[in-house]
Amino acid sequence: MVQLLITGGPVxxxxxxxxxxxLTVASYKIWQLFGHFKLNDRAAARAFKLIEEGKKPEALMLINGHPNPSAKVLSRCQQILSNKYLSxxxxxxEVYRGARLQAEQLSSHLRILEVIATLAPLLGLLGTVLGMIEAFRAMEAAGEHVNPAILSGGIWQALLTTAAGLIVAIPISILHSWLERCSERQTQAIQNTIEYAFTLHSQTPNPVRSAAKEASEPA
Structure with a gap:
């Protein structure tokens, strides 16, 4: 392994x-999404069920302080919708402003993985080209006393960087696509949570509006 690293050179x-x-960024994102944010948690769905059953205090107790992005957005929705001074x-x-911040956290650092997956094969190809140039330069310097072993040895050393670039790029690309999809699905879940929260709110009678309507009706 050490010999391969020495043979391959700086590339x-x-x-x-x-x-x-x-690997460091991918490990951090996996911990962030499934450890810190708990994307596999269904707290928001359980809270919606409690709200539909008229158990709003129990729902708020379930989602208040919960790290899941959908649960966090739902908790924020309930707080903002209870503010009678806001239309x-x-x-x-205001809810969507907070949701955008959540979406930015979900997709953070993914660009690093994308750049690595893009540059790794190109660096491998660059190393191969430089290695081939060096092999043919050595062959030219040998003149009439060309040893085929020199050329073949230089070629396999040059191709080593291409193989290394693909070995790096393929798993990183897979991890990037998977993590990006997880982030996109959670962003869609956040949007669905907001829309459903406002739908439930519109179906709930507003005591202030009901009182105002009764007061305006003639006796």
Missing amino acids: IWLLLTFSLMG LQQARD
């Missing part, structure tokens, strides 16, 4: 650095 070392960086449109704008 191999750079690809090794990319691979360590990519429905103002409440919606």
Whole structure:
């Protein structure tokens, strides 16, 4: 392994650095999404069920302080919708502002994985081209006393960087696509949570509006 790193030259070392960086970022994102944010938790769905059953205090107890993005957005929705000084449109704008911040956290650091998956094969190809140039330069310097072993040895050393670039790029690309899809699905879940929360709110009678309507009706 050490001999391969020495043979591959600086391109191999750079690809090794990319691979360590990519695995570190991917590990952090997996912990963030499924450990910190708990994407596999269904707290928001359970809270909606309680709200539909008229158990809003129990629902708020379930989601208040919960790290799941959908549960966090639903808790924020309930707090903002209970503010009688905000119109429905103002409440919606404020909820979506917080949801955008949640979406940015979900997709954070994914661009690093995308860049690594894109650059790794290109670096491998660059190392191969540089290796081939060096092999043919050595062959030219040998003149009439060309040893085929020199050329074949230089070629396999040059191709080593291409293989290393693909080895780095393929798993990083798979991890990036999977994590990006997880982030997109959670962002869609957040949007669905907001829309359903406002739908339930519109179906709930507003005591203040009902009292005002009764007062305005003639006796």
